[in-house]
Each structure stands twice: as structure tokens, then as C-alpha cells.
Amino acid sequence: MSRYLTPAKVGLLVLIELYVEEAIPSDAVVPVLSFIASHMIGYDPNGPSTSQATRWTKAERAVSLVVSIKDFEKLLSSYPLLTGLPGKRLWDQFLNNLWGIDSLHALEDFFTNLSSMFPKSKEELRKEGLDPDEPELGVKLSHNSPLGAFIRRARLEYQRLQFHDCTELWKDFVRYRQPTSHYQKRKNPDFSRYSFDNVLLRGELEDWDVDKVAGLASVAYGDMLAGDRTGTLPVSIEDVENLLDFQIEQMQKYGNRIPLEIRHQFHDLLNDTFLIPSLTHYITFLDAWRAGDYPTAFEFLHRYFDYTMQHRDRLFYQYALMNLAVLQADFGCYKEAMTAMLETVTVARENRDMTCLNFSLNWLFHFGQAHPELIRGLQSDNLLGTGKETLAFLRVKAREAGMWTLWSSVLLSEAKLCLINGDSIATALEHMVRSSQIIVEKNMKGMLGAHLSLYSSLWGRLGLGHLAAVSCEIFLRCHTYHSMFDDELKILSRFCLALLDQGKYREAMEVLDNVDENSLRSWKPSQYWYKYRGIIRLKRDLHHDNLDGAEQLLDQFLQSKGDDFEPDLAFVIDTAHIDYLTRRGDLSSASEKVDKMISELQDENRDICLRVKALLIKVSLLDRCGRPQRAFSIALRAANLCLRARQMSLLWASIGAISNILVSMGEFEAATQLLTAALPRSLECESPALTAKLYAYLADANMGLAGQSQDETRAGEDGETPKRDRESRGSEATKAAIQRRDEYLNRAAMAVQRAFDEYSSIEDITNQCEMMAKKAVIMKVLGDMALAADYAAAYVGLKKKAGSLSLQRGETG
Helix, strand or coil, X not given: CCCCCCHHHHHHHHHHHHHHCCCCCHHHHHHHHHHHHHHHCCCCCCCCCCCHHHCCHHHHHHHHHHHCCHHHHHHHCCCECCCCCCCCEHHHHHHHHHHCCCCHHHHHHHHHHHHHHCCCCHHHHHHCCCCCCCCCCCCCCCCCCHHHHHHHHHHHHHHHCCHHHHHHHHHHHHHHHHHHHXXXXXXXXXXXXXXXXXXHHHHHHCCCXXXXXXXXXXXXXXXXXXXXXXXXXXXXXXHHHHHHHHHHHHHHHHCCCCCHHHHHHHHHHHHCCCCCCCHHHHHHHHHHHHHCCHHHHHHHHHHHHHHHHHHHCCCCHHHHHHHHHHHHHHCXXXXXXXXXXXXXXXXXXXXXXXXXXXXXXXXXXXXXXXXXXXXXXXXXXXXXXXXXXXXHHHHHHHHHHCCHHHHHHHHHHHHHHHHHHCCCHHHHXXXXXXXXXXXXXXXXXXXXXXXXXXXXXXXXXXXCHHHHHHHHHHHHHXXXXXXXXXXXXXXXXXXXXXXXXXXXXXXHHHHHXXXXXXXXXXXHHHHHHHHHHHHHHHHHHHHCCCHHHHHHHHHHHHHXXXXXXXXXXXHHHHHHHHHXXXXXXXXXXXXXXXXXXXXXXXXXXXCHHHHHHHHHHHHHHHHHCCCHHHHHXXXXXXXXXXXXXXXXXXXXXHHHHHHHHHHHCCCHHHHHHHHHHHHHHHHHHCCHHHHHHHHHXXXXXXXXXXXXXXXXXXXXXXXXXXXXXXXXXXXXXHHHHHHHHHHHHHHHHHHHHHHHHHHHHXXXXXXHHHHHHHHHHHHHHHCCHHHHHHHHHHHHHHHHHHHHHHHHHHHHC
């Protein structure tokens, strides 16, 4: 294996030679130069791709060019020859130049003559008797141009080769070029089997002994003439290292595994070589880590860093510990991960490695947010300080060290901490804007995923559901190419939850199904992806009243430990479990689970949004138990927290819960005023379930007002006024009261219909039945028995529909 030169690079040099000789047609100049640049400096002529599947085309092109000459044929076969016989292609001229290198001596002359592509100095022109002030004819390359630098390095690397390495390069070149011999034989009748080597060809033409020529060819070229293709592939050390660096960069930057085709091709390149770069151990570690193979990842991590320690002392020991900590955290060994990361902090301080130290402290902060019970003891001992102190320290150090990615990430973390603690929205926005400024100024496109994800969360908390969905959609349409797949999957999941809240189950499933298959070969993202698919099915089964199917899914979710989920995902599962228990009628178990959730969220000081949601679930359960007034203090507490933290969507839910309690207390007018004020703002949240619940409460309040009007009518008729006056006034009061009652009943019917429509949009059959039953009762009170009968029939039809859906789900499950 040579260090730099390969037959493919010789082919690129021949292509540059054609360009300098002006033998390339004008319409082929740009494609040819783009082809050369893509294999010299990694230039992509197609620009940034929007598909994750095409990120690896650079590696595929590099491997394909190294192992086969077909890429040159694909490029040059479609262009005609500039001068010569009609029907000839540029591919013919390329092959003629390539086969013109017909011996090891010709290869030596080829590299020597590469200097003719550069302009001559004035002294050289004077020696040749030319005017140094006149420009030379033809195309000349600058020494500092990309093509010139490539040619100069190729000449230098060839001059450094020993004779044995030169012969190996020559034999690899002959083997690389040999597949085109059939094409040359058709074009040139004088072409023979020894035309690849001028020495053997001359021996055959000068009547040497046939056996001696064959013996010499066998000694020089082995079994290549017999069609043996089992030799080593013509690859250089630089090609292997470039492929390794590219694969590691892709895996670390985007979090994907290596596609199977590229992995097999890369293993073929290394199969027959005795020199294997140490980075192959690291890339095997990364691939095993992404695949979920903990023993293999652990082994190759130690193998790589043991090699590094032997050659670089302890300079990179902290990175071994850092990789070990992240690996153990991904596989659930949280205590071991924390111990390894704390040792990383110690070693990084000893070696004064600020980059590693800042990353370690940032990782420990996020680890503490996800597992506060493990980090609490460290904070009490003042080893790491509180979260705000850690972020302030990191922000200052990242700015001093010029670590722009860390600086932007810390600002986003501070904004997220403000939202979690319910602090000022203005302060959170200030941090987000400052992070955005750094991202734009430093062109850090990889940070846009975390940035837009936080913006989506902010809009959702402020009750602007449309803006939250638009933030997700902007990222998915414009920025997925530059971001890690983990960021893409999280925003996809957030977008799916938004679709799920609107009852768009099929659209949410289609969004998840459009994820790149190769990206899902990674173990952790694939588990995350499957869990969100299960959540979509679980929500759909609960709304379709398919409790048996929901129970099967919940059993699978609850078998995993709580630490396997992120806090938001774990809360979604717990909420669905409580909803299932409530629909089953097991209110005591549901209440116990809610109380446990509230205590855990309070003790660990979790996100204020999750705490408010847990309080509202507690209020809903007390209402289902027939004790809504016992939840009055809880509902007021939830509303107070929402108002302080500007959790607007949850604020309207809290207002609805308070209104429902007021209805139970007979304060119908106050409940109506609260709901009338909250409903228009709740529509901005684009949450049909919330809007439907508020309309249902409004219907109950109007029914209460209708009942009060009826009571006032009876009280007026039973007064102590004279009989004649009582009859005249009673008739007038009765008519007015009946009109008010009918108006309230009509308002209640309208609110029930709106609630029914919202529940229909999310296919919640149980609540649809409840609303249909209320409509039947209202029509019966109004005296419209025909409509009441129709609504009763519709109620029965919905019940049958729920049963048929449950049966279908059971059969398909």
C-alpha cells in the first residue's frame, strides 16, 4: 500500500493533462473539472443535499474511483472528441493517453513531464531562446492553484517512492487499466495481449522465445494475465485515512451508522493490507455503540485508547474517559457514567484541556437535569455548584476560549432552565436571541435543530400552537441536512404529537414512516422511533375506546424502566396510563398514580409544565369521582403557576377546571363569564381536546342558568300578591322566564354541538357519546321529541361504532 499515489490518481493526472492540452470540448470542461475537484478536495458539484441518504455519496464516489475505472467511462463517454475522426468520444482520447503509459519507464517519464503543465520561468525561457515578456501558448497551471498543488504533490510523492514501491504502483496501474483492454482491442486491430507492457510487446514482435516472454511476464505480473483479480486493491494510506475521517465525522456530526454498502466496500479495501490505522478501532467502537452492542463498543474503545496511550502518553486520556462516560450513560449505567465523567473533569483540569473540561461540565449539567437524584449529592457538596452557576461559568469560559458551539448551547440551556423553572419569558427570549446571533454570525447550521426545538416549545407554552408547528416544519424542510439525526427525530416527534393532539393519526404515522431507513439502524434512535409509533397507536386506541389494545401497548411501555424514557416521553406514557385506568373505571389506582407523580415532580423540581399537568389530572379525577369542590385549591394553585410562568394553554385548562367547580357550587353566571373569556384564546392553542372540554363546561353552566330561570318562574307564581295581579304578572314573568330558559338551553345545545365537533376531530368516541346524550336531554327539555329520538339513536350508533372499532383493532393486533 503506497502512502499517496494510486492508479486512480494517475487517471486524474491524465485527465488534467487533457485539459491542459485543450482536448476537452467546451461543454465538458465544467463537468470534468467538477469531477477532478470532487476527488481532490471533496468538492460536491451538486451542492448541499437535503436527503440523509445522499450524505454518503462522497465516500461511495471515493471508493468507486479507487477500485474501478468505470467512473471515468461514465464521465467521458457522453462527450465527443474535439478533433479527430467522427464518432470518436472523449473516452477514446483518455484511453489512448492512459495506454500510452506502456512501461515502468514510461510511467517515470509521465511524472517527469508533469512539470510542462506549469509556466516556465524567465530564465528557462531565455535559455530556450524565447522572449520572457511574451505569454506562453496554451493552458498553463499556477503552482498554487488546486490543480497545480495536486500535480506538485503527486510528483513529489513519486520521487519519494523506492524502486519496489514504484513497481507495485506500476502493477496496480496495469491491473486497474486492464478491464478496458477489450475496448482497445475492438478499436485497434494491432492490439495484443502484451500491449500493456512495451518491453513484453517488443520481445514478442522481435521473435524472442515465446516461453521466455511468458516466463518474464509471469515473474513480473504473476497470475494477472490469466485473469486472476484476487490481488490487493490499489488503495493508498491517504485514501483509507480520508475515508476513516469522513466516516467518523459523519457518525459524530449526524449520529448515523455507516451504510452497509460502504462498510463492506471499506472492509474490502482493508482486507489484504497488513497496515490498519488505529482509527479503525474507533470507528468500530462508534458503529457498535450506535448498533446497541455494548460489549463490542466497550472492547474497541479500550483497544483504540490503549493504542493512543502507548503513542501519545496521557495527552488524550481524558477523551477516553469522556467517551466511556457517554457510552455508559447511553446503556443505562448512570452511576458509572457519572463517576467516569467526574474523573474526566479532574484529568482535564490537570492537563489544562479547556475544551474537554467545558464539554464535561456541560454534559454533567444536562445529566443532572435528566437524573436529579444522582447529581443532588454533588451539588450539596459544592463540587459542581448549582445549575445556574455551572451555566454562568461555562458561558464565560466558552466565550473566552472561542468555543462558539458551546457558547450557543449554554445560552439555549439557560433559556430552557428559565422555561422549566417558570421564570421570566423575556429573559428566556433574550438568551435565545443571543444564541441565534452567534449561530448566524458563525454559520453554525448544526445548532439550528436545538434552537428551533426550543422555539417550538416556547410557542407551545405560550398557547400559540400554530407557531409551534411551523417552527418544527421549518426545520424539517430546510435544516435537516446540517443537523444531527437525534435533533431531527426529536422535532419529528414533537411535530407528531402536535398532529396527534389534532386527531391526525394517519398523518402523524406517515411523518414517522418517512424517516431515513439507514438512520434508524442506530439502536437508540430506532427505540425512540418505535416508542412514538406506539404512542400514536395508544392514543388512537384510547380515543376509539379499544381498551384491550391500549392495555397491550401499555404493558409493553411499562415493562421498561422509567429511566429509559426522557422526562417528557415518560410523562406522556404516565398520562396515557391514567387515562386508561380512568376509562376502565379504576379511579383509585389512577388517583394513587397521580399522587405519586405529583410528589416525584415536586421533590425533583421538574418542569413546571409537567407539574401543572399533573395537578390538572388530579382535578379531573376528583371531578370524575363526584368530588369537584375538593379540587378547588388545586385548580387555583395550577392557575397561579400558569399565570406566573405564562403557560397559557394550561392556564385556559385551569380556568375551565375552576369553572366546572363553580358550576358544581351553583355559581353558573361566574362560570359562564370565565369560559366566555377563555374560549377565544384557547382556540389559538389548536388543541381540540381542550376546546371541547371548555365548551362542555360552558354547556353545563348554561344548563344551570336555564334551571335557575325555571326556579325563578315557580317562585314568582307562588308569591303573596293578590290573585288577579299575580295571574297577570305571573303570566308575563312566566313567558319571560320561559324565553330566558329556552335561550340558555339553545346556548347549551350550541356549546354541546361545538364540543361534539371538537371531540369528533380527535375521534374520541366516549366523549362523543356523552355529548350526544346531553343533546338528547336538551332536546327533550325543549320539547322536540323527534330530535331527541334522533340523538338517542345516534348515541346508540356511536356505541356500536366503538364496539366494531375495538373488534377490528383486536383482529389486526
